[in-house]
Amino acid sequence: MDLFERMPAPFGLIRYGVAPDHPRIKGIVTALHQVLDKPQVRLFGNVDYPADLTLDDLRAFYDAVVFATGAAADRELPVPGIGLDGSYGAADFVSWYDGHPDVPRTWPLTAEKVAVLGVGNVALDVARILAKTADELLPTEIPPNVYDGLKANRAREIHVFGRRGPAQARFSPMELRELDHSPSIEVIVDPRDIDYDKGSLAARRAGKQTDMVAKTLENWAIRDVGDRPHKLFLHFFESPVEILGAGGRVTGLRTERTALDGTGNVxxxxxxxxxxxxxxxxxxxxxxxxxxxxxWDPDSGTVPNAGGRVLEESGRHLQSTYVTGWIRRGPVGLIGHTKGDANETVAGLLDDFAAGRLHTPAFPAPGAVDAFPRRARGPLHHVGGLVPARRRRAGAGRAAGAQAGEDRRARGHAAGERRLTARPPGRGRTRAGVVRPPGRAQSRPAVTSPLTLPSVMAGPSPPARVGGAAVARPLTVVPVTR
Structure with a gap:
């Protein structure tokens, strides 16, 4: 399996979309390293689709192509003044403080009073990074240029605006409470913004997280304002109608007060x-x-699909072509929510493989793509060589202890897992397409990692017809990320 990545290094959203003061989430990289460190997975960095490889190019070398290109651009906000200097998209700012190579090394942080539009976790990330001191971020993986920029940050008041109420906010409870953990940030909520209608109360009863968010905001609304130096205001029922400006620069924000209509809308x-x-x-x-x-579906910003299988305008599956992640479902949910999408996409791919529905590439030999002339922007990087030495040492003991059990499992499973091509579709297989050993009960389905495909890569594929002769070869899959 070859993974093509536009960036020099892998892990996309984890590397370039998670705030530096969230090491718990960034720690997912450790598990991803273990996947990409497997010998049957190769990473090609600095390869851009379609500039370096087109879909036709990929189909010439691989049985299946999986697009996992995510969502990196800011959604438009159609209000006057959005193009003024001092009006920014959160995606660009997040890319800056995470050291994304596509954005400038500096960021203008001269504003003392800042507005953040939105009531999701990204809005909280932006507000929190702007309100914290640079020194609070020193223990994190913050890039040096970002530390220098935040050291000069002049922001003292951050105003976060939502057009609906507390019950409609899309914060996660943990991210919201985290605002109050900083010794520099005083979180302020106006008691007049704590309001609910029948629809809002129903939402609180139906969702535990919604209720937790509402309770946190209620507690902040009734407490006295403290003396922490940076004030972070959470405003509700304020809908932005215009970004005010003079001389081409932002000078203010105009909002319209909203009110609940009984259904949870305003x-x-x-x-x-x-x-x-x-x-x-x-x-x-x-x-x-x-x-x-x-x-392409421009309304949802996704590739039309059914369970991860790309659909043509006619509704038919575009052969051997799949999507997963935000390009499949849209930019909603947390990182963990896309795991289910990946499992379903891979299960569909393996079903198509077992049923003989995948196309046969013109150059099926593993590694044939290495000589392709358009792969000229960067060398092949195998992630195993990128794992820090200290992590290798720390994991050596665990790896040695686990190896014996892994060997036992491998011996017990090899016969069953490698019979994928010999069994009729659906018999003895889990949802992810891994064949279990015959006669062995299992209380819950085992899910194959969407990148490793051990049973497929280890075992033979259905015979491919070459010049009238049947030739066994491994299934080749290429995920494309950005």
Whole structure:
């Protein structure tokens, strides 16, 4: 399996989309290293689709292509003044503080009063990074240029705006409470913004996380304001209608007060208010890019699919072509939510493989793509060589202890797992397509990692017809990421 990545290094969202002060989430990289360190997985860095490889190119070398290109652009916010200097997309700011190579090394942080539009976790990330001191981030993986930039940050007031109420906020409870953990941030909620209608109360009863968020906001609304140096205001029922400006730069934000309509939605009241801010960050969602040669739904910003199988306009499956992640489902949910998508996509791919529905590439030999002339932007990187030495040493003991059990499992499973091509579809297989040893009971389905495909890579594929003769070869799959 070959993985093509536009960046020099893998792990996309984990590396370039998670705030540096979230080491617990960034720790997922350790598990991903273990996957990419397997000998049957190769990583090609600095390869851009479609500039370096087109879909036709990929299909010439691989049985199946899986696109996992995510969503990296900011969704548009159609209000006047959005193009003024000092009006920024959250995605660009997140890329800057995570050291993404596509963004400049510096960021203008001269505004003392800042507005953040949106009530999701990305809005919290932006507000928190702007409100924390640079020294608070020193224990993290913050890049040196970002530390220097935040050291000069002049922001003292951060205003986060949501057009609906506390019960409609999309914060996760842990991320919200984290705001109050910083010794530099005083979180302030106006008691007048704590309001619920029947729809809001129903949402609280139906969702534990919604109720936890509402309770946290209620507690903050009734407490006295402290003396921490940076004030972070969470405003509700304020809908942005215009970003004010003069001389081409942001000078303020105009909002319209909204009110609940009984269903959890809101209506405008006509009451306008101008806020004294000189920078505005919009965190109203991400947007995927249209991938050439693939169908596209511009409304959802996704590739039309059924269970991860790409669908043509006719509704038929585009043979051997699959999607997973945000390019499949849209930019919603947390990182863990895409695991189910990946499992379903891979299960469909393996079903198609077992049923003989995959196409036969023109150059099926493993490694044939290495000589392709358009792969010229960077060398082949195998992630095993990128694992820090200290992690290797720390994991050596665990690896040695686990090896004996792994060997036992391998001996017990080899016969069954490698019979994928000999069994009729559906017999003895789990949802992810791994064949279990005959007669062995299992209380819950085992899920194959969506990148490793051990049973397929280790065992023979269905015979391929070459010049009239049947030739056994391994299934070749190429995930494409950005």
């Amino acid at each position: 209506r405008g009241t006509g009451v306008l208010r101008d806020w004294d801010v000189t920078a505005v960050y919009r965190a109203v969602g991400y947007l995927s890019e249209h991938l050439p040669k693939l169908p």
